[in-house]
Amino acid sequence: MLQVDSVKAGDIEGGTAKSNSFEIRNLVRWESGLAVVLIASLVIGTVASPQFITSANFFNIGLSVGDIAIMALPLTLIVITGEIDLSVASTLGLSSSLLGYLWIHGWPMQLILPVVVIVGALLGFINGFLVTKLGLPSLAVTIGTLTLYRGVALILLGSNIVSNFPTTFTTIGVTPIPGTPLPWSVGIFIxxxxxxxxxxxxxxxxxxxxxxxxxxxxxxYSGIKVKAIKLRLYVLSGIICSIAGILFTFRLATAEYDNATGLELNAVSIVLLAGVSIFGGRGTILGVVLAAATVGAIGNALLLANFPQQAMGLINGGLLLVSVFVPNSRDLVNRFKGQIGRVRLVGTRRG
Amino acid sequence: MSNQFDPVISLRGAKKYFGAVHALEDGQIELFSGEAHALVGENGAGKSTLVKIFAGLHRPDSGTLTVDGKVVHFDSPRAAIESGIAVIYQEPTLFPDLTVAENIFMERQPQRSFKRIDFRRMNREAREIFSRLEVVLDPTRLALGLSIAEQQIVEIAKALSLDARVIVMDEPTAALSSVEVDRLFRVSETLKASGVAILFISHRLDEVFALCERVTVMRDGRFVTSSLTNETDENSLVRAMVGRDLEKRTDQLRQFDQRALLEVEHLTLEGLFVDISFTVAAGEIVALSGLVGAGRSEVATAIFGIRRYDHGRVSVDGKELRRGSPSAAMTSGIGLVPEDRRLQGLVMEQSISRNISMGSLKSLKKNGVIRAFTETRFAADWSVKLQIKYGNLGNSVSTLSGGNQQKVVLAKWMARSPKILIVDEPTRGIDIGTKAEVHRLILELARSGVAVLVISSELPEVLNLADRILVMREGRLVAEFTHDDASEEAIIGAATLSSEVSAS
Known part of the structure; x- marks a missing residue:
């Protein structure tokens, strides 16, 4: 999509071809790499198991990454501004718990859903307020709210498990979007x-x-309202994560305080694997789509190939490290060069 | 031991280039034991480069540096310190969470057995130094919360603990109150009495005469003259500082209506500038002159909304502007080409075309979306208008030369067709050819009815461009000249001299 546009500009402007693709150009390389990895994992999956290329399996892959991929979208924008939001999975969990809590207290679903989303927006606002108005580091703030929001979820539901949701909603966990092999969460993600x-x-x-x-x-200095934009992105993140929370609850037909615990790391992995710079300023949504598909496909292929589940951490962690190192390698090298006395570190790596 | 009449340290014929920029062409100075030697010159005269050579931060490309008559080469700051040279910067960098004594003895704390720090001895030694300096400062208090003046004292104490024989003070008084300056001078007298040689950099000539026995003037990277302070006076120093052949003014009287587009009234931001009032008419070029640190850029950023001022008001075309909002300033028609183009003017890693279009995105979008073609065309148009030399508009703006980068910033703002354009140091660090083009652009803007406020440390530039020249000193407007009665001497006089001399 992006490349097509730049080609058009090139046709017309001649000498100024590729002008708008610069920010994208470096990443296109990264994304082509991702596409290769994605295709490779599809091939490996197909070879490893006849079940891999089936609608039912595509449905499973979609279910396994759909909600996480949804959370990764606003997170991507936040990371591009140079901040982070680690409270995404806790926001999802709190939304899920609130949904269950209101349901067992007899609220009608038409009312519950908007309330959950509004509360999600509020949770995002709290993050954004602390980061922009008080100027606190987003890493610390969202580690704090990661714990805090989960704590509120525990207070709401305790050890209760709410699972008597109407089947009209919970079918999204078992039936795909009509005419496709894709679950609803993937459709919404797209x-x-x-x-x-x-x-x-x-x-x-x-x-x-x-x-x-x-x-x-x-x-x-260019008149961009830096703080206001960051604040809005956090609110957006809260809203989207609460929607992910609703989807997550219905697909498992279960509201529990610890729903999606730890999934913030999976969301961050997708964002970084997408080639988004952890230092901000670089990344594409196309990369996020590819990264989400890749993560889903690799996980599923390894599962079908009977790869020992205990070792899955190796694959996920390794992918994460590679995806942080490669796109930022130039930045990192420059950083080391910029620091007198640390020049040797670069040399050591070369040697 | 060297003779008392030989210099402790001397530098001759020092040259230092940074790429094509000649920071120092002929650096020359001699410091004598027990004497304070002032180094004065306009901005960019090469004073800082010379200080950095003494500090071991820069190696001169040529020239000789001698300590006690022996030729030395400092290849690191440590080498300079070991030769007994200490540099006190305008704003020292102490470790705030350590005590004063710990800061003084950083990395060489007196030790007891098992490498334990001997705190008692450390504090006692610190106290001894302070009593030598005749200042009261508790060595056991944390550095956090010390005033800049006190931090400088700590740095001086550190220099003494290292047995420094040469202490370089790089504009130490710029951020001090007069009481603190007096104290610093008393400390300096004590230092001199104990045989230390002081190199004192200052823009304030009255201080030079109060403290120093000797003064060296530099200009455009070259040594100009050196004399004993009791054999010269402020006016001859100013002449020596300016001294270049005055460029011929392009005397073209511009016509502009007297309607004030930009009105600044009693603008005050505590600690930076006080009671600044002036107007700029449509088509007029007003220059804000003065030394670096006089508060010129601070006034500009306050008008543009990057800083919030405490009192006063800014009006555009008679309408009061909301303070502290760059986007409100932009909407009202103000543009700012900032002082630091790499940090404030450009997003260096983004493309040339993105940087040019950055201020005009709202007008470029169609149905809410910016099309690559539209943006490229827009950037290409402006690149042609400003004759920006580039390989490819999609290349990152960091690939351009300084002059072309500056043109990109100008393009970004001119594309918004501002009513008022503030340009802060528009030609700093760019080559002469591009400089002339930038001047031409500024004049064209004014001719088309834009109110232009130029901030520049280059006096020929100010004299060439401005219809009126305002001079700031230490946060205040101290003088105003028209194009016709301005001269380099008058401006630099107003910017540096004590108030009786400059009142005009």
């Missing part, structure tokens, strides 16, 4: 990814988000 992709790469807001991450000071 729609959101399209919207996020357009916003991030083709609107003034998207440009502002990249500019903030690349140089917040220059962004402010």
């Amino acid at each position: 729609v959101l990814a399209l919207i996020f992709g357009v916003v991030a790469h083709f609107t003034p807001l998207g440009r502002s988000i990249f500019a903030i991450g690349a140089n917040a000071e220059a962004a402010a």
